[in-house]
Amino acid sequence: MPVATPLFRSLGLSAALTLALVAPANAQDTIRADIAADLPSLMEIYRDLHANPELSFQEVRTAKKLAAEARRLGFDVTEGVGKTGVVAVMKNGAGPVVMLRADMDGLPVVEQTGLPFASKVRAMSPAGIETGVMHACGHDTHMTGWVATARQLVRRKAEWSGTLVMILQPAEEIGSGALAMLDDGLFTRFPKPQYVLGFHDAAQAPAGFIGYTPGFALANVDTIDIKVKGLGGHGAYPQSTKDPVVLGARIVTTLQTLVSRELDPQDAAVVTVGSFQAGAKHNIISDEARLLLTVRSYSDATRAKLLDGIKRIARGEAIAAGMPDDKMPEVTMSDTFTPAVYNSPEFTLETAKMLKARFGDQRVAQVPASMGGEDFSRFYRADPDNITSLIFWVGGVPLAEYNKAKAEGIEMPSLHSPFWAPEADTVIATAAEAMTAMTLKLMAK
Template sequence: MKHHLLAAAALVAFSAAPARADAIHDRIQADLPGLMEIYKDLHQNPELSFQEHRSAKIMADAARAAGFDVTEGVGKTGVVAILRNGPGPVVLIRADMDALPVVEQTGLPYASKARGVSTAGVESGIMHACGHDTHMTAWIETARVMAANKDKWSGTLIMIGQPAEEVGLGASAMLEDGLFKRWPKPDYTLAFHDSADLASGTIGVRPGFALANVDSVDIEVHGVGGHGAYPNLTKDPIVLASAIVMRLQTLVSREASPFDPSVVTVGSFHAGAKHNIISDSAHLQLTVRSYSDESRSLLIDGIKRIAHAEGEASGLPEELMPVVTVEPNYTKATWNTPAFSMDMLGFFQARFGKDRAVETGPVMAGEDFGEFSRSDRDHTKSLIFWVGGRPASVIDEAKRAGKVLPGLHSPFWAPEADKVIGTGAEALVVSAIRLMPKKR
């Protein structure tokens, strides 16, 4: 109890808004035309996971020009920029850099025409369909404004340009490369993500679990092939795989707690090659989403149990039982420190207004930002918040018309970038200054 009271007292100490807050807002708004040029350049030149060489150099050069001590190539293509400004807390601010293997269809005059080969070996178009270009641009402005306002804060600011968020490997790669051994461990970690669900410039905060564990699971279903006219001489893997697909639905509906959100989706089912041939194998690919470690175990253990039991029900010998493979590198759930998150929500509401700072629900998408605080949640307080990127009028009209709008990862996603960048940068700057008050 004493620990919680001390933590609460520390949060209360941050209640005041930073000095000359309007000057910070005005500076960022004045910088927006130049920032939009950076954004358009990043948007036109997206790079896939662990290939973010150009993006990383743009961020590194900007931080270096602002006065940060910059190291490149951390965790393959990551950037670490550090600005020491006397005694005080350590605050880490992260922006992710990678784009997606998506062919852009926004029709924007600065739309991406880039193509490349992903880590999976697939050649495709490349697009910032998740808005990481807005994150990088806001990160650059945050670095510049923090460096220009060193008289208003005291402490150590670490700014991270993170690779490979889209494949869930970038944060762990930077940690494995000695991030918190080569540089100080943070007291606070901050980041934001653009949102297709919130009105442009609106900040959304979710305390506790904000984003999910993401597991990729493969099930190789074996059988005994043969002629489609003589099914009695076979063990049909398509029938078996279909039974597995149907039974998997009961994991969420009948085994997981209704108060612990879970998702088991079979995204791919491949089997057979001809009308009249019963194949000897089928392949299922699943995405599995959960929040807690216990929920994750329940789902994965259940998938293995169901696959084996359906194999037995089909009369397969042990050597032909379905094989379940869980990818070892999974994206872990993102946890926003509850009391800290609610305190920051109150701060955002005081600064931006209650109509522009709201509490949001959790989502089942994945995000590896939580890796930076996961190892020491008792010490590091963490928050990733949303910044809306869609005009309120468009959202309202879609609701009236019953229309589904394109969201993140869509080839049609085009956020109102100036609103995302301006709000995101301002929120990061005033948050960092608040968490690192100047020693008088």
């Protein structure tokens, strides 16, 4: 998941809040104690998942291991949904259908955490490049939290009624896994959910703190290539050429006006040119340049304005440069578009009240939306009129490290960093308690 935003940095959390992390839950509520008793076995699962990550759509070992755990708990389990996805269903009488999701894939990153169970896995990427593999986005905590939640809900079957659908999704990191599962019949072959819940660890928040965002929480993500055509020649005789580097530079500069001059200043958006490729020698004007863009937005209307604007600017600058029609830039948009994540506002706020009552006001806070992307959005967008959706954050930075980093101005490792090592037991326990409590509230008898 491409998210490395300092979500909690503005909250002013401090060491004085340590007590909030260990404050007891209601005396009649044993969820926290039961999860704590389960932690030794859960951490064995976590360490194994961490040491054996798999790339997107290659999560064969991971899926098999966790599918076996779900079967042991009594779920009806189907593997191979959307290539490597897992769907576990438990029917427990009449009531709502609630879906809980965790993502499985690791990243092509060489781990440098120094952990005794650090990944040493190497694998071949779809591009044919051998690479190290690491759970640098914390999906190992997501999966272990998923297992912990499943155990708690099975233990409490007498307390809920309805249908529980727990899914393990592949290929979140490339924005393709959720759509692959939906295309493979997730909502037709299996009970269609009325509620979809998930969580993500946060690398800029203290371990055990929970963040929520009503409405848009994560952005639309578009990947765009622009092929800028020209007429190559000798660098000493530019008058006989049509320089694609100069034209590409004009396009890059004008693209910056899309956000600054064509959108409402309160409408968040990003247009970033991440790569400009052209030429191979000092004194040769090439006949082609390539621009690689990432484009972020929240609403579909803003997204349309940006995408249309990119095409218009590329063509307009080419016309201004005197390019003929057969040398207009080619703008190509990737098929792996990731829609914006939208948390159902009223449900999110209601859930936040419940979480604050359970964990305390100091431990749960509303956080700003991020320009990162998450294909969790696909589940809600498949039927927005009938599905209520929420993904929330669980902080993973040990509190002492968090406070030291804030006090000394130290930059903490972000998600996708080879140094990211969350306080896994706290993330897992917090997320599992929150997910269990949320599900029990929705499906209460």
